[in-house]
Amino acid sequence: MENPQNEIAKVVSLLTTSASPEIQELAAERYVTTDVGFRHPVCRVNPGPGSRDALLGIYQWYRVMSPTIETRVDNVVYDKQNNVIFLEVQQKFHIRLSPFRPTWSKLIVRLSLREINGLHYIAFQEDFYHPDDFLNLLIPPLAPFLRMALTGASLASNAYASVAQGLGYWSPTSRKSPSGVGDEGRGLYDGNRTD
Template identity: 55%
Template sequence: MQNPVSEISAVVSLLTAAAAPDIQQATFRKYVTSDAGFRHPLCNVTPGPGSRERVLGVYQWYRILSPHIDITVKSVVHDPENHILLLDVVQTFHVRFSPFKPVPSNLFIRLTLREENGLHYIAFQEDFYHPDEFMALLIPPLSPVIRTGLSLTVTASDIYAKIGQVLGFWSVGGPIEAPGLYDHRRD
């Protein structure tokens, strides 16, 4: 890629939702390094010799699992100094033969780029999901159950914090000024 920020949306679309396997493979070979790595909640490919073919296999299986994928890159942040692209993505992924209606899920992708001869290539991809968003991909009706569980965890944390404070583990003594970078007091 000459300009990763403007080109990455099309690359992501071709890698995940290509109309044909040949298009996906050609895109992959054009934009991904020979020693690429990949990390996802369900799999991990360590960068090194032969890793590129393993990552391609993950992309191909992803496409086989879902014959129709809608994916939109909502925003891109580029950190050129560290060779990082951060993508905020929404995707609708429908597992083949699943009786459930697919629902959109949010995904955060961190791409590590490598620059060679003025072009940028994907060297490592990391996919991050919230638990309820990940469940939306696999079994959409269970997403609300996961969200409820997450809310219950917050309630339990609040209760445990109050118990810990009563027992003296992390008690707030009284008003003190929070430390900061600059003074918020008004004269």
């Protein structure tokens, strides 16, 4: 890629939603280093000789599992100094023969790039999902129940914190000021540095 920020959405589409395996393979050869690394909630590829073929196999299996994939890149943040791109991605992934209607799922993708002869290649890919978004890929009807469980865990955390504070653990010693920030936190939110 000559201009990663402008080209990355097209590259993601070629790698994940190509119309043919030949296009997908050409995209991998053109935009991914031969020693690429990959991290995902259910699989990983260690960087090393020939690892691009292993990543391509994962992309190919992805297309076999879901013959119809929709992908949207909603936001691109390019850290030019560190040669890293962060993507906000939405995808609709329908497992072949699944009786469930596909649902949009969100993820954050972190791509470490390597510059070679003025062009940027994907050298490492990491995919990050919230648990309910990941469940949307596999069994969409269960995602609302997981969201309820996550909300329940948040409510339980607050209840446990109140009980612990009543027992003297991690109890605030001063009341919040009218602005909502205690004296020791003043300057953290009003733009004044205290260091």
